[in-house]
Amino acid sequence: MSSNNDQPDGDVSRRDFLKGAGVASVVGVTGATIAEQGLNNLELVDDPIGSYPYRDWEDFYREEWDWDSIARSTHSVNCTGSCSWEVYVKNGQVWREQQANDYPRFDENLPDPSPRGCNKGACFSDYVDADQRVKYPLRRTGERGEGQWERISWDEALTEIAEHVIDEVTEGRYDAISGFTPIPAMSPVSFASGTRLINLLGGVSHSFYDWYSDLPPGQPITWGHQTDNAESADWYNADYIIAWGSNINITRIPDAKYFLDAQYNGTKRVGVFTDYSQTAIHTDEWLSPNPGTDTALALGMARTIVDEGLYDEAHLKEQSDMPLLIREDSGKFLRASEVPGLGADVENPEKVMVMQDSEGELRIAPASLGDREAKYDESKSIELDFDPQLSVEDEVVTTDGQVPVRSVWVNLQEELSNYTPEYVAEETGVGERTHQKIAREFAESDAAKIIHGKGVNDWYHNDLGNRAIQLLTTLTGHIGRNGTGVDHYVGQEKIWTFNGWKNLSFPTGSVRGVPTTLWTYYHAGILDNTDEQTRSMIQESVDKDWMPVYPEEREDGSRPDPSTMFVWRGNFFNQAKGNVAIEENLWPKLDLVVDINFRLDSTALYSDIVLPAASHYEKTDLNMTDMHTYVHPFTPAVEPLGEAKTDWQIFKELAKKIQDLAEDREDVGPIDDRKFDRQIDLTSIHDDYVRDWLADEETEDGALADDEVAAEFILENSTESNPDDGGEITFADTVEQPQRFEAAGDHWTSDIEEGEAYAPWKDFVQDKEPWPTFTGRQQYYIDHDWFLELDEQLPTHKRPPEQQDQEEYPLRYNTPHGRYAIHSTWRDNEKMLRLNRGEPVVFIHPDDAQRRGIEDGDRVEIYNDLSEIEAIAKIYPSADPGTVQLPFGWEKYQFPNRENFNSLVPMYMKPTQLVQYPEDSGEHLHFFPNFWGPTGVNSDVRCDVRPKEGGDD
Secondary structure, eight states: OOGGGGSOTTOOOHHHHHHHHHOTTOBOTTSOBHHHHHHHTOOOOSBTTTBOOOOGGGHHHHGGGOOSEEEEEOOOSSSSOOOOEEEEEETTEEEEEEEOOOOOOSOTTSOOOOOOOOTTGGGTHHHHTOTTBOOSOEEEOSSTTSOOEEEOOHHHHHHHHHHHHHHHHHTTOGGGEEEEOOOGGGOHHHHHHHHHHHHHHTOEEEOOTTTTTOSOTHHHHHHSSOOOOOOGGGGGGOSEEEEESOOHHHHOGGGHHHHHHGGGGTOEEEEEOSSOOTTGGGSSEEEOOOTTOHHHHHHHHHHHHHHTTOSOHHHHHHHBSTTOEEETTTSSBOBGGGSTTTSTTSSOGGGOBEEEBTTSOEEEOTTOGGGSSSSSOTTOOOOOSSOBOSSOEEEEEETTEEEEEEEHHHHHHHHHTTOOHHHHHHHHOOOHHHHHHHHHHHHHSSSEEEEEOHHHHTSTTHHHHHHHHHHHHHHHTOSSSTTOEEEEOSSSOOOSSHHHHHHHHOTTSOOEEEOHHHHHHHHTTOGGGSOHHHHHHHHHHHHTTSSOOSSOOOTTSOOOOOOEEEEESSOTTTTOSSHHHIIIIIGGGOSEEEEEESBOOHHHHTOSEEEEBOOGGGSOEEEOOTTSSEEEEEOOSSOOSTTOBOHHHHHHHHHHHHHHHHHHOTTOOOEEOSSSSOEEOGGGHHHHHSSOTTSOTTSOTTTTOSHHHHHHHHHHTOTTTSOTTSOOOOHHHHHHSOEEOSOOOTTSSSOOOTTSOOOSOHHHHTSOOOOSSSSSSBOOOOOOHHHHHTTOSSOOOOOOOOSSOTTTSOEEEEOOOOSSOBTTBTTTOHHHHHHTTSSOEEEEOHHHHHHTTOOTTOEEEEEOSSOEEEEEEEEOTTSOTTEEEOOSOOOGGGSTTSOOGGGGOOOOOOGGGGOOBSTTTOSSBOOBTTTBSOOOOOOSOEEEEEEOTTTTO
């Protein structure tokens, strides 16, 4: 027997217990393991509270619940979750993490908001001291992508970067310096750290929401406002929910409870997914349209609602553009200036639309753009004191003579007539009775909403899909009330504390913002290889300054190449559509690429200098999302590993190095900015970096010298956390527990109400303020010349463009969000890799696999005319036949040939997303980073799959 024979019966040492538990094959003469013997002989404890014997081996388990300190933190990964976590520290190491359970409850009738979290967040501690942590500054020694590095000091790294920046600025190439970082809401101090320096340098800040194809262009087109959503708690208020292309149970894990619990509140849930997804299995009904046909399905449902009179007529007359008149000769809105004597009482009758009342008299549409002060004007009202006609077909006397006109409503009915039940069923694969039944139920519900996701947004014609789906809520009046609307969630795209973040990020107030999709398209040489119509429209948009491209064109007509790229808090190179063109054409133009990160990712692999950033458990910051109405913090649980520093520290020290070197050089002085009325002064750039630009001149120097003060600056200068009528939230408050915002700023469309979940659009629907569109209403008709030329003035279904030959590449290629990572974060995490197959996996329908001789677990090649990538095949019966899925986010170095999921994806921009509207002034649509700009779509792709030769070797 083992050595514990000399111990009393019923006792086993901690050492032997652990040994037995770990070596289960060691048995005694009885055939039982040491662990089993020990457990079988354990003394039963009858009174564990009153009398419990000390057994020292239990200390092993007690130590799991023993710690030195607890810090509150979170994970900054653009997952929309924004979950507060408690981080436990022991002996200076993160011991474990646990979901916080102290969100203040604002409505007892809604499910408890606590806790929030997911399996990924629960293993973030692995990253704190992981092998892939960047512990000290690195300089590339080989070719980009080879992964050859040398360790350098902070002084060497900052000096090399600073000298390059000084040269670029003094040579007038400051607009060749780019800064890319995504989504401020997930860590606004860290976002502002680099953006603030880029702004002071006169450099370029890149958009991200459109680049990722997260931005739904249909929202600013129709509603004049970008992505205002209900917080997820409002899902519980709906009687009817359609999850349309939003795989909630995978991509919204902390919020899925509201979707699942809604069934206990009597809510019917419908799923619209091409595959039988992890969310579809929890819905009452599942619709599976053919890929790229969501627009046809939505318009078929809209036809049912219109034909059967299930629409909300009062809502359409007051809140939408449906009664407005369209000239049949030009396709343009009839303007008050074109009707003699009609527009005398308005400021700008050329931008005022016309209705016809029940008596046949022409009336101006109140609060059209020409009848209000600006895009947003709460002093005006769209409330009507007359009854407009919806259906109008008439002739009116204009300054051009007699002109036939029709209302938008009549035009819409004509468009919807194309979507017969038979056509919709044939085009989408969804049965005639099925889609009509869902349309009726949606219209007849008291409160219905659509949860909208990236599944619709990744297509070239995403704007048409957005507009068609939004039309369903407008027709039925399911908008502007709790439990209604279209909620589009893709990333933590919208920040609550907007004003404080904006002033911290852009202290000069003069911003060079660029749509990253257009910038990439232009500088990666893709423009030269696109079709003539698209190329000419892109060039026209740039020439008319509808969309900016940097560096700017110089007086001699030349345009320099971009030279410098700073990337932090993101993985630009990994997520880049047009991946091959970027690597071959854009990246060689960049003289210096600096990546600031806590781990070695694909962007770091292709950078020149990598700087070690503090991880999420090692810094101070804020965290928020439009999925809920709370703010909570990052606080440092442990010291940064190695020589890592926070983002704020890194950019502040870089600013100091630039200033010191500039002061030492005789040739450096203030430089006049070509575009803005300001000077770029490198000799004071550090002083300007740490200065509070909003405070009085007497403010002492270095007011914003550290991260926590920067966080306080954001809270102090934002309506949501410091409203005029009181209720200030401080950083210390957020550390104590998550804080619900006190108010909503001007970039939100409803108030935050006590005891109510936030739901958008109430300012317009309930308070009757004009919608921020050309017409002042929800606008489904766009009379811009390009929309008319492309026959997209109304939502209409168009089939996806074919960028590869269907006969040669018969399979559609899709790259959805995955279960085991958030983008590329956790794609290299050992725990998450163990939960799937540990390397890139492609999901393929059994029929498609059988035709190609592919079995589950085979190594295969996915290929098209751009590239080929290697992955493991997973037979997926729930897939849509004819479509393969490769969940995105895998790093380039996780593929054998260092191509990745985006290597098969080209870039193709849609001209309608490049317009300014109105063309002369742009109040409705104008470029603004992450508000309006071309999206980087990635689902209009074809491929094929073949077994990998020698794949079993």
